[in-house]
Amino acid sequence: MSAGAPVRVALVGYGSAGRGIHAPLLREAGLEVALVATGSPERRAAVAEELPGARVVDDLAAVLEAGTGPDGVDVVVLASPSGVHEEQALACVEAGRPVVVDKPLAVDAAGAARVVRAARDAGALLTVFQNRRWDDEQRTLAALLASGELGDVVRLERRWERWRPVPKDRWRESAPPAEGGGLLLDLQTHLVDSAVQLLGPVESVYAEVSAQLTPAEDTTFLALRHAGGVRSHLSAVSAAGAPGPRTRVLGTRGAYVVVSFEGEASGFAGDLDDDAGHTGWLVRAPERERVATAPGGHADYYRAVAQAVRGEGPVPVDPVDAVHVLAVVDAARVSAEEGRVVAVETPAV
Numbered sequence: 346m347s348a349g350a351p352v353r354v355a356l357v358g359y360g361s362a363g364r365g366i367h368a369p370l371l372r373e374a375g376l377e378v379a380l381v382a383t384g385s386p387e388r389r390a391a392v393a394e395e396l397p398g399a400r401v402v403d404d405l406a407a408v409l410e411a412g413t414g415p416d417g418v419d420v421v422v423l424a425s426p427s428g429v430h431e432e433q434a435l436a437c438v439e440a441g442r443p444v445v446v447d448k449p450l451a452v453d454a455a456g457a458a459r460v461v462r463a464a465r466d467a468g469a470l471l472t473v474f475q476n477r478r479w480d481d482e483q484r485t486l487a488a489l490l491a492s493g494e495l496g497d498v499v500r501l502e503r504r505w506e507r508w509r510p511v512p513k514d515r516w517r518e519s520a521p522p523a524e525g526g527g528l529l530l531d532l533q534t535h536l537v538d539s540a541v542q543l544l545g546p547v548e549s550v551y552a553e554v555s556a557q558l559t560p561a562e563d564t565t566f567l568a569l570r571h572a573g574g575v576r577s578h579l580s581a582v583s584a585a586g587a588p589g590p591r592t593r594v595l596g597t598r599g600a601y602v603v604v605s606f607e608g609e610a611s612g613f614a615g616d617l618d619d620d621a622g623h624t625g626w627l628v629r630a631p632e633r634e635r636v637a638t639a640p641g642g643h644a645d646y647y648r649a650v651a652q653a654v655r656g657e658g659p660v661p662v663d664p665v666d667a668v669h670v671l672a673v674v675d676a677a678r679v680s681a682e683e684g685r686v687v688a689v690e691t692p693a694v
Contacts, residue, residue, distance in 0.1 A: 352651040355380040355408045355418040356399075357433065359388040361515065362447055363424030366476070368396065371422070374647035380418050382408050405433050409440050420470070420654050423447055426516050427525025431456040434471070438463050443470035443654050449534045450664060452525055454672040458692035461664045465694070470653060472660035473667040476643045477535040478542055481624040482592055482603045484639035487543060494627060495596030501540060501577040502595075505532045506588035507609060510558070518559045518583075522678075527561030529554065529674050532581035537670045540569060540577040546669060548572055551686045552677035558584055567677050570686075592625065599629040601636070665694055 354376050356363050363381075371378055381392045381399050389401050402408060405425075411417050420443040423433050431451035437444035438460065450457040450473050464471035477483060489495060512518040520526030541547060551568040563583040570576055580589070592603040603625035605618055623635040649661035672691040680687040 351375060351377040352420060352654050353377050353379040353418045355382065355411065355421045356424060357382040357405050357408060357421060358424035358426075359383040359385070359392055360424070363422075364388070364391060364395070367422055367424045367447070367474070370476070370644050370647050373644040374651065376647055376651055380408060380411055405436060409436065409442065419443065420445060420650065422474075426520070427530055428452060428516075428520060428523070430525070431460055434460045435463055438467045438469040438471060441467055441469050445472055445474055445650060446664075447474045448538070448667065449473075449525070449530050449671055449674075450667040451671065452523060452530060454668050454675050454692050457664070457668045457671045458694045461668060461694040464664065470660060471664045472650065472653070473662045473664050474646070475535070475538045475662045475667070476646050477539055478662070479641055479643045479645055480539075481638050482606070483539055483542070484641050485624040485636055486592065486594065486601055488639045489601055489627070489636060490543060490594075494598060495594060495601060496598030497596060498544065498575050499595045499597065500575070501544060502580075502590075502593045503536055503539065503577070504580040504582075504589045504591055505536060505606070506580060506582040506585035508586055508588065509583045512559050512563070512583065518561070518563070520561065522561050527556075527559075528563055528565045528581045528583065529677060533565055533567060533579060533674060533677070534670055536579040536581060537567070537569070537673050538666065540571070540579060541666065541669065541673075544571040544573075544575045544577060546572050546691075547673045547689050549686050549688050550673055550676045550680055552680040554677065554681035565677075567673075569673065599627055602626045602628055668692060668694055 356378050378396050378399050381401050384403050392401050421437050422445045424447050430446050434446050517531055547569045549570045553566045554562045555564045556562050557564050565581045567579045590604050591606040594601040624638040625636050626633045627636050646661050652658035653660045669691045672689050676687040676689045
């Protein structure tokens with residue numbers, strides 16, 4: 346690609362992820378959405394209105410036929426349902442196309458490992474959209490841990506709890522886990538990845554998982570033991586009438602607490618809410634102080650993708666990390682079914 350030219354993107358899928366998350370971030374980061382693949386007449390109309398410069402095709406096969414260069418695309422972004430990620434990612438890397446795959450990379454660790462090996466063998470750029478690494482609280486907590494102000498971490502608690510007694514009418518709620526549905530593959534893949542980035546790889550997991558209102562699991566709790574012995578407790582619940590504090594990290598020198606998250610109501614909201622320029626509190630009861638938000642944002646992910654596509658830097662998320670996250674999820678399924686702690690076995694890639 347010519348120096349200074351924007352990275353041209355083919356966006357596969359224009360639903361809640363493609364339209365609501367990827368397209369805005371791509372534009373914010375300075376990439377050009379040149380091609381969109383969707384077979385829905387309603388979504389094709391939305392593309393015409395919202396991305397007037399983009400060409401619309403029916404499917405991934407048409408994307409891969411589009412070629413590269415000034416009239417083609419430089420990278421494919423898969424914002425399709427999770428159940429087809431492995432198949433579509435394999436098609437991209439076998440065609441030698443750089444590809445960004447929305448999380449999860451596959452529905453299990455074995456499938457993710459197949460994609461990573463195929464990309465390595467083909468010499469194709471592959472990365473996974475773990476955008477929650479760029480959350481305000483994640484960046485801020487990482488900086489706080491690096492500063493040593495919390496001392497040695499004893500336990501991390503993070504919750505993604507919502508009050509949704511009426512499930513949304515979409516595949517994430519209605520599809521079985523084998524097709525990518527349920528909270529283990531949706532929210533827990535974010536929570537597990539965030540915990541791993543902060544505390545290191547996971548050695549074992551205990552899980553409690555149930556389906557209360559949807560065909561796939563909508564109530565999940567994971568207790569992880571990280572290498573070195575630190576624990577993390579991760580909760581994702583769809584029908585929580587009183588969502589708990591978003592994040593609480595206990596250390597030997599204090600605690601870090603975040604109450605609210607992205608406007609979700611919390612049963613613990615109040616004088617611990619954030620204000621502009623701050624994310625969370627450093628607490629040594631009864632003393633507490635606001636923590637300044639670390640710089641950055643989600644668009645930094647796609648800025649790093651652009652650099653990687655140009656050969657100017659590494660991919661923002663190593664896809665090997667996604668294999669480990671799915672190995673944790675696989676072990677959580679076994680743990681919930683058998684009621685025991687299960688060792689995490691990450692496939693070799």
